[in-house]
Amino acid sequence: MSGSEWANPEDSLGARCFSPDSLDRYKCWTVKEDSPAHTVWKSISTQIVKLLQDQYEPLETRDMDLMVEIFMIGEEEVLSSPTILVSCHDQSTRQRALDLVYESQILLQYPGIMMAGCSPRRRPLAMEETAEMPDLPPGVYATEPLRHCGVSVLIFGEQRRPPRKATLGGIVFIAGLFYGIITLYACKPDSNMVMESDMDSQFCFYENTEIDESLEGKHDSAADLSLGDMSPTAFSSPSSSRGNSTKSNNPSTPETFTTKGKEPKFIEEIRPLLCLYMLLSPKQLLKNCQLHLRKVESKETPAS
16 A cells, blocks of 8 residues: 555544554554544445345354454555454455455445455454543443444453453343343453464455455464454444443443343353354344253253
């Protein structure tokens, strides 16, 4: 990528977050809210997500995570462009996803929007630790009304340490209760066993129907998604804000959408399945839940 075709990229630059390639050639920034790049992303993200949902099986993800985000990426601020970043452990899956978006011509009306692919990194993408919150019991807390996807949430763990920031992918309604969908890796404890070879991201830009091979030849050995410590701008869509939210008397305490009391057995059992990426199709989500429920029922049925 020799230069930016995106006019006035500085107007869309948010916070600096990570270097996508192991050679540190490119820099990355979040997309500033209500900026020109953010406006374009809001208009195309729904189409891209729907496209990949419809093609979920042909993508052959083999239960691997596939993430699509947007960042400002470039060698310098003035050379940065809005870049749709597709990340997955499998390079061929990334390639197919990028090909699908390109062939759909969704980006035809938006010159200057780039695409790129990379492997997941060890630290979660939508995670950031903050020390400016009160010490709360373990759980997931909302920092704003639950009215749309992309709401920021705080994750308090068992260990006494600052909470993690993550992004709400959506809301599901099961057995009269609302559950927020967040990524499972955001709830996992950090691993201290991070090897230098695990930081290879296999980052490369997508140009026309060919991948830029200038940064290929990297080994994809990361275990969890990690593209830095800043939360990216996420796809947003209307959603219900109803739910069992409990407000604290302390105005600085965020709202929580965790529920109190004993949950029904099957809700307790399928909770791990609710930590899914928003790119997982509703059909696939339902199939996974049904399979898990059958396993739970077989456990609870006494042997004759």
